[in-house]
Amino acid sequence: TDVDDKIIKKSNETGEACSTITEKYIDEFHNEMDALNVLRPTMEPKATEHIDHIIGFVEKLIEKGKAYAVDDGNVYFSIDAFEHYGRLSGRNPEDMRAGARIAVEEKKKNPLDFTLWKPAKSGEPYWESPWGNGRPGWHIECSAMSHEYLGEGFDIHGGGKDLIFPHHENEIAQSEALFGTRFVKYWIHNGFVDINHEKMSKSLGNFTMIKDVLERYSPEVIRLFLLSKHYRSPIDYSEQSMHEVNMGLDRIYGFLERLENEGIQPDASGNGPLWQAFTDAMNDDFNSARALAAVFETVKKGNKMLDQAPEQPDKALISELTQVQNDMADIAGILGIFLETPSAWFAAKKDKGVADMAVDPAIVEALIAERTQARKDRDFARADEIRDQLQQMNIVLEDGPSGTSWRFA
């Protein structure tokens, strides 16, 4: 929706048009989703561009006796006219009426009836309608727009857990009351991101914005963090979790780097057992945590194979590892993690470390060269001294067959 009380309030305060305000936030949203590597939706309909369809929807509900207009310009949905009301959220309208904490609005037939169209107060934007100047209620926007683009029913509807009641319940009521067919086959309700075991909220002042997290961690780390727990469960954001996930991703990239160094590249030879395990997990209600476990198991197994591989790996080993590469590449494309080349990944990390720690790479390289010479001369005291010195700069050395590389811890 791009018209609601908060937007209107802000518009009245700042003098900016509602559309100016919503465009600003829509842009911000797009920027952050793009940064997180979230694909853009095919359609992103706005409520204000579908008012005619919404009005038509409401008119038809009234015709069918599922809704009623009140003389003050309000139109309400009559929940008593929809027998399945409460099915999704497991609520019983009778109980809710009994437990209602609010003063009953006597214009409603049932206190749980909700607004389809509301009259405009002075200073509010409005559209003309058969019930006077006003604007749509929130729930009807979704029923009307989904109908326009997806038809009378569709397969999957997503949303946060908090929207189950009343929003999704109301969408079902509106659409099924009008069309008499099943509205949605599968509901995908995601849990929230908590922060340090508390709900993020303005009153607690514990908001963390995506853009701030992006300054500290790669988008892939954020994605891996979100995938590490089942989507339905709440997930707790903390520095420690992010750090752990970050380390785990390095482990994956480290393995991919080893494969690359062995000249193992993805090809057209098809998928292996990892792919099977991955798809099994994902097909089980998007069990991303289990899918990732399969990835890590393969990393461990692959590392072992590489450890034990002879100088000249045989064809069978190469073919097995190539299959792993194929699986990893396909999984990367689906999860949106380890999409970069390992060298680019580690180079970016190094750049960030250089910037954060204000380190001069030339000095590091010079020290490493000196250490290499010292090691050749078997002057291990000097070599270790240099390594300790670099460690002070948060730099870790790795001596490999092809020389010494460095990274930030």
Added chain:
RNA sequence: GGCGGCUUGGCCAAGGGGUAAGGCAACGGCCUGCAAAGCCGAUAUCCCCGGUUCGAAUCCGGGAGCCGCCUCCA
């Protein structure tokens, strides 16, 4: 008060009747001049009580703790 969910090793987290995946951290070992990386190894009876069952973390009942939704708005 109503409805729903959660409680698994130091931390994070799968599993959901047949004897506990995975990640991070720590520890021991291999490798290494020593390290790092990698590998190997050991580490949990699943909040408590009771029940069903040949068998329960998984089912049922009770209890404790935590979380979300339940006016308007979205």
